[in-house]
Amino acid sequence: MEAYNYYIQQLQSKEYTAEILNIVLESAYEGICVVDRQAIIREFNSAYSRFLGVRQEDVIGRKVTDVIENTRLHIVLETGVPERGFIQKINGQDMVVHRIPIWKNQQVIGAIGMLIFEGVSEVYHILQRVQNLYVKHLDTENRVEKSVACPLVKKDRVTFDQIIGNSECLQKVKRIGRRAAKVASTVLITGESGTGKELFAKAIHYNSVYANGPFISVNCSAIPEHLLESELFGYEDGAFTGAKKGGKPGKFEQANKGTIFLDEIGDMPLSMQAKILRVLQERNVERVGGTHSISLDIRVIAATNANLQELVKQGKFRADLFYRLNIIPIHLPPLRERKEDIPKLISYSLEQLSIKNGVTPKQFHQGTIKKMMEYDWPGNVRELLNTVEMLLVLCESEVITPHDLPEKFFESSNVQKIESHTHVLKEVPMKDMMEQHEYELIIQTLAECNGNKAKAARKLGIHRSTLYEKLKKYQLL
Structure with missing residues (x-):
């Protein structure tokens, strides 16, 4: 923002040089676009070009309306009225923007636009940081518990805008997800490990009528089989040796008025599948050792990286449960099928991980990004995030170059390693x-x-x- 204001001041004065303005442009974190009186783009910084996925030299000299979706810079040129903090949809995402006319000798000679955030969802992350400071302050001054909530945000709330990527295949499943969120039907999310199935489930929950209720996640493969029934359905006092006095509600009860997310449903033992089916059909649950049913008003979302239809053929998964779960099927594409999203994922995760680890953000060399786009990412987005964090923490240079990448990025490629250029x-x-x-x-x-x-x-x-x-x-x- 400081770079932005300085740029306007210099443009409106007589004492500036192209060199100084270029330094300001390229130093700014925000995306900055400058147009002349005819709405022709004259300056377009690296941050903006990375966001749109275009090259600076390809957009400079073109009409701004041909480059930036839903822009109003040409309107600001006519009205001379600044527009601050407006929402603009670009590439399917709601962006926060400023549009300011540039005045000289009482005439508008151009306009400058700036993207403040990567998206409206970024406001959420800022509010989360405010909440952390709020809690820390209260804890220090008043010695209150850190569970106190800041009224600004709700922890863990997820929107579809936080699912990063503009590829057509991802936009398609996000459209399905938004429609699914409007109804109470059961959803089955499939996809390889690391594609973000739980994040997607949370986005559906927090955009539904159940958003104010709990989101209870259950990893069906992580709970021992002998404990699964009591964990899911709860138990009454004295139901078994070691049972907690007074009993305990199960995951389904805890999710009442909200959403239960059954992750890795393909690993559910056959003996439990019939009981899960009954809960889905009757929308009530009976605790272990109990004698009465408890009515439920819940949304059910299941997920798996297995092929349930194949498991049905093998007799390892009940066909009736599969059809009961598969009302709204959503398949998340692997990262190798949406590689055009990799630069944006790197940029977004780099900022978030820098905050998480308390380190200064680094830059990724274009050659590094190109090499990462050539890789197939068997671990999908989770593997990419881990790789970015590793490079952020271990790379000593401010610019992450191809030779900083792990060996795996070169093993399956016929392209000669960048280090070989030094020989x-x-x-x-x-x-x-x-x-x-x-x-x-x-x-x-x-x-x-x-x-x-x-x-x-x-x-x-x-x-x-x-x-x-x-x-x-x-x-x-």
Whole structure:
């Protein structure tokens, strides 16, 4: 925001240089777009280009309405009226934006737009941080328990906007999820491990009529079979040796007026499947050792990474339970089928993990992102998040380059490792050696400049457009 205000002040004054403005643009965390009087884009910083997934040189010189979805910068040019804190839908996401006219000699000579957050969901994360400070303050000043809640947010509340990605396959399942949230029908979420099934289940819950009720998650594979019945259905006082005095409500009771999430339902023992089916059919539960039924008003969401239809054929899963669960089927695509979402996932997770670990955010070199997009991610989004956290914590440089990646990123690729570029091969032509040296020099300079292309171009003694040409030549964009 400070960079944004400074940029406007400099544009409205006579004392500025293109070099200073470029530094401000590329230093800003926010996405910044500057248009002239004809609504032609004249400046477009790296943060904005990364968000839209476009290259700066491809959008500069184009009409802003052709580049930014639902923009109103051209309207601000006509009215001269600033628009602060407006919501703008871009790539299917609600964004918080500022649009400010640039005045000079009592005339509007252009306008500047800025994305404040990656999305409205980012406001939620900020409020979570406020809650943490709020609780910490109360704990310090008043010695109250840390369970005190800040009235600003509800912990763990998830929206579909927090499921990061703009790929068509992900947008499709999010549309199904939003429709499923409007009804009380049972949902079956399938997908490989690490695709975010529980996150998706929470998004359905918190966008439904059950949002103010509890969200109870049960990992069916983690509970020993002999304890499963009492855990799910609860027990009465004296139901068995060691039973808690007064009895205990089960997970289904705890989820009343809310949602129960049965994760890894494919691992549910056959002996329990019939009892689960009865609960789904009758919407009531009877505690172990009990004599009366307890009525339930709950939403049921189940999830599995197994092929339930195949398990039905093998006699390992009840067909009637499968059909009872499979009312609204939602299949989450693996990350390898939506690789276009990887840059945004990296950017988003980098910020969140930086906050979590209390470290300064680092930059990912374009070559690193390219290499990560070539990888198939068998562990899906969970593996990507773990990789980003590992690189964030262990990488000593401010820019994470391809050689910082683990060995697995090179094992299945026919592309030569980036480290091999540092070795001079026998009988290499002079032209190739010079290009190799130039390539290494550009990589090193970008790393020293924290990925700032304008600064790198100045350090190399070349124009920024020349640097872009070389980055394109060496496939570093």
